[in-house]
Amino acid sequence: MHGPHSADLSSSTQNLPRRDVLKMAGAGLAVLTLVPFEASATPESTLAAIKKLIGSKAPKQSRIKINLLDIAENGSTVPMTVHVESPMSEADYVKSVHLFADGNPLPDIGSFNLGPHNGKAQISVRIRLAKTQHIVAVAEMSNGETFIARRKIKITIGGCGG
Amino acid sequence: MAKINIKPRVRVPRSVKKGDVFEVKTLVFHKMESGQRVNKKTAKKIPRNILNRFVVTYNGKEVLDAVWQPGLSANPYMAFFLVAEESGPLVFTWTDDNKETYKKQVMLKVQ
Incomplete structure (x- = not known):
């Protein structure tokens, strides 16, 4: 992870596609529980x-x-x-x-x-x-x-x- | 996996006239675990377990064959229509992802 501050994390993920954000979430348990769906149908x-x-x-x-x-x-x-x-x-x-x-x-x-x-x-x-x-x-x-x-x-x- | 008690409930009219179209309402208790939920303690996905098939026969003839997907709610309710032919059994069969089947039979009275 990028630093101890959660504000840093959110700004660093802002421009990433959702898929990459989810990959990162695999490392961070707290984020995973916030994102219950892998993807949504379109x-x-x-x-x-x-x-x-x-x-x-x-x-x-x-x-x-x-x-x-x-x-x-x-x-x-x-x-x-x-x-x-x-x-x-x-x-x-x-x-x-x-x-x-x-x-x-x-x-x-x-x-x-x-x-x-x-x-x-x-x-x-x-x-x-x-x-x-x-x-x-x-x-x-x-x-x-x-x-x-x-x-x-x-x-x-x-x-x-x- | 062990069988759970899904308490199937079926409602048909007390008696129907031959040729009438009547509604059949069904309700079962089942969590319909979608496979999308995450166990917050272990961060693992809870495995999918839904009732994926619902088949109804009337006098031995298949009258409804439904494929259920995770988009159905927990404790799935389903209602449909039938034409009354002869008095006889309506057999409802639900099958879950572990291939357990649950059956309920109701006798239909046709006048």
């Missing part, structure tokens, strides 16, 4: 996660709706509901719904495989969110079409640990 890494699940299709922005609070005081349990407009018949149904959070340490929330036996393409879960961010929901239909919705949520207290 809208780009969320897109990559979506691509991994649905391939390179371009989802349309319709038919899927996210029901979510605008502001949540506590990010550790945030209720949300996703609804996809679909007849849910044998010929036309929602195959799966994928949920993502673009500001969490890991963007994936979950994947839910449905079928005509579900009758209604709607699922409710409780999620945890580290900070203010966007929730992304992607639906895959039985005919290969994909739909996407994005919604912002403000978090007062993060909920991923630390």
